Amino acid sequence: MSVDVAASAVKDSAGQFAAQAVKTASLNDKQPPTFTVTFFPSNNTARVAFSEIVSNAAGGAVAKADFAVTISGGVATLADFSVAKVRLPCCVGPHACISALEDQACLTGVVVLRLQVASTVYTLTLSVSGIADGSETVSLDVASSAIKDAAGLFAQQNAASGTLIEKVKPTFSLTRVSKTVVTITFSEPVSGSGAAGAIVDADATVTITSAPTLTLDSFSLTPQSSTVVTYVSTAACGAA
Amino acid sequence: MFVASRLTLQLTGIADGVGELLSVSFGSSVVDGAGNVAVATAQTLTFAGEM
Numbered sequence: 142m143s144v145d146v147a148a149s150a151v152k153d154s155a156g157q158f159a160a161q162a163v164k165t166a167s168l169n170d171k172q173p174p175t176f177t178v179t180f181f182p183s184n185n186t187a188r189v190a191f192s193e194i195v196s197n198a199a200g201g202a203v204a205k206a207d208f209a210v211t212i213s214g215g216v217a218t219l220a221d222f223s224v225a226k227v228r229l230p231c232c233v234g235p236h237a238c239i240s241a242l243e244d245q246a247c248l249t250g251v252v253v254l255r256l257q258v259a260s261t262v263y264t265l266t267l268s269v270s271g272i273a274d275g276s277e278t279v280s281l282d283v284a285s286s287a288i289k290d291a292a293g294l295f296a297q298q299n300a301a302s303g304t305l306i307e308k309v310k311p312t313f314s315l316t317r318v319s320k321t322v323v324t325i326t327f328s329e330p331v332s333g334s335g336a337a338g339a340i341v342d343a344d345a346t347v348t349i350t351s352a353p354t355l356t357l358d359s360f361s362l363t364p365q366s367s368t369v370v371t372y373v374s375t376a377a378c379g380a381a
Numbered sequence: 382m383f384v385a386s387r388l389t390l391q392l393t394g395i396a397d398g399v400g401e402l403l404s405v406s407f408g409s410s411v412v413d414g415a416g417n418v419a420v421a422t423a424q425t426l427t428f429a430g431e432m
Contacts, residue, residue, distance in 0.1 A: 321393065338384060345405060
């Protein structure tokens, strides 16, 4: 903010006008920190990115007590979670990161390459009990009046929610239909390595193990019932 | 994505269909919609007699 007197506008009792001189000052920060949450398909990692550098209410490091995390519905439950500040790479240039120091100057010998910017991102590692069936809702929020910026403004609670990814492995059973025909029934729809996800012979291993005088010459797999569905791949959502 | 939950396994070369122990397993290429690999454990079926 800049302030100055207008020209020939302010004078003292002797009629002398105040000289113009621009005075500047910075406005005080009145914007509390905000945050965004990303849940990773591993089901055990969430990332919280704040809009600015934050601390806990006492001015110390943000910790577990500063967050509220719940898992509801479904089968899996939240046993515990931990919080860690994401370490930023220490970089010579935009693409030459050499180490991971947290909130410290990056040094090589005595040469300061670039001052490290303090991280505003935290990783929450969730300890999930049970095998998620995909109907669990995970909710993450900051605790009330728990996380603040350098101006002492607290992050407002704004719960983010997501859904745990199903982690139940498909099972299958065998039913003999005739002398040489067996039906394979999976517990849920599956896809294989064939064209458009079809299950092909190469996906299976079929053997006859108990009668040495009898051999299995060949086998073939044919879908009995099928449907075309579209689902979102979970493989490209991050390395966590 | 082409998805199936039931397959027909057609066998050839079994002489009499009595007493054979059939074993079937699937590799890591068989996955569900969430990318979970099917259980690796082989399932077995003993052929008790003619049908």
